[in-house]
Amino acid sequence: xxxxxxxxxxxxxxxxxxxxxxxxxxxxxxxxxxxxxxxxxxxxxxxxxxxxxxxxxxxxxxxxxxxxxxxxxxxxxxxxxxxxxxxxxxxxxxxxxxxxxxxxxxxxxxxxxxxxxxxxxxxxxxxxxxxxxxxxxxxxxxxxxxxxxxxxxxxxxxxxxxxxxx
Numbered sequence: 001x002x003x004x005x006x007x008x009x010x011x012x013x014x015x016x017x018x019x020x021x022x023x024x025x026x027x028x029x030x031x032x033x034x035x036x037x038x039x040x041x042x043x044x045x046x047x048x049x050x051x052x053x054x055x056x057x058x059x060x061x062x063x064x065x066x067x068x069x070x071x072x073x074x075x076x077x078x079x080x081x082x083x084x085x086x087x088x089x090x091x092x093x094x095x096x097x098x099x100x101x102x103x104x105x106x107x108x109x110x111x112x113x114x115x116x117x118x119x120x121x122x123x124x125x126x127x128x129x130x131x132x133x134x135x136x137x138x139x140x141x142x143x144x145x146x147x148x149x150x151x152x153x154x155x156x157x158x159x160x161x162x163x164x165x166x
Contacts, residue, residue, distance in 0.1 A: 001098040003057040003066055005107040012056055013042035015065035019092045029128050031150040031157060049073055051115045052085070053108050057100045067091030069104040071112045071120060083118040089134065096130060105138045113166040120166065123149075126158035140164040 008016070021035040036044075048054045053071040058064065067090055074084035087108065091100045112120060124131045126145060136142075140162040148156035 001066075001095070001100060001103075002060065003100055003103050004060050005055050005057055005103055008045050008048075008054040008056045008068060010042040010046045012065060012068075013038045013045060016045075016056070016068055017041050019065065019067065020090050022093070023090060027152060029125065029131065031125065031152065031159065033152065053111045053115065055104055055108055055111075057091075057095075057104050065092075066095040067100045067104060069101075069108050071108060071117065074121065083116065085112055085117040085120050087112075087120045087122050089122075089131070101134045102137070105134075109138070109164075109166060118166055120164050122162045123159045124162060125150075126160050132160060132162075135162045135164075138164065 017036050017038050020032075023029050024032045024035050027033075045054060048070075049072055051073065054068070055070075056068045057066045059066055069087065069089045071085040071087045073082065074086050075081040089101055089104060109120075120140075121143070122135055122140060123146065124135060141164070143161040143163045146159040146161055149159040150157040
């Protein structure tokens with residue numbers, strides 16, 4: 001699969017919620033526990049940090065959104081972390097392991113570097129092997145494990161902290 005990668009627009013909000021909400025509802029691949037409304041997602045896209053990266057992957061023929069990826073500044077409370085971004089990647093179930101994440105990463109990493117990011121971090125559930133492998137394939141390395149980092153339905157979940165230098 002060779003998707004088109006482009007900047008997300010507020011008009012993409014419906015399709016983005018169609019991707020993220022089933023992932024959240026499944027409770028298996030993310031620590032997020034509340035779904036997003038289309039209006040909230042549209043607002044989020046519209047007011048996304050100017051130095052951040054928010055990309056969608058579209059099928060070239062159908063223009064269907066297959067996935068999306070964001071890079072946000074890691075911290076706004078200090079300038080000492082301005083070079084660090086936190087990356088998140090979401091791909092719809094039927095498009096996983098078909099090159100969508102790789103296509104997003106290729107563009108995201110380039111844009112993030114051009115916007116002053118020197119390091120990206122990601123937090124991935126330790127039991128999400130597909131996502132962990134996707135980040136490792138892109139040159140991320142394991143920085144450590146955040147033990148009992150989230151508590152979902154009364155059960156602790158570890159997260160793996162990954163990092164990549166651009």
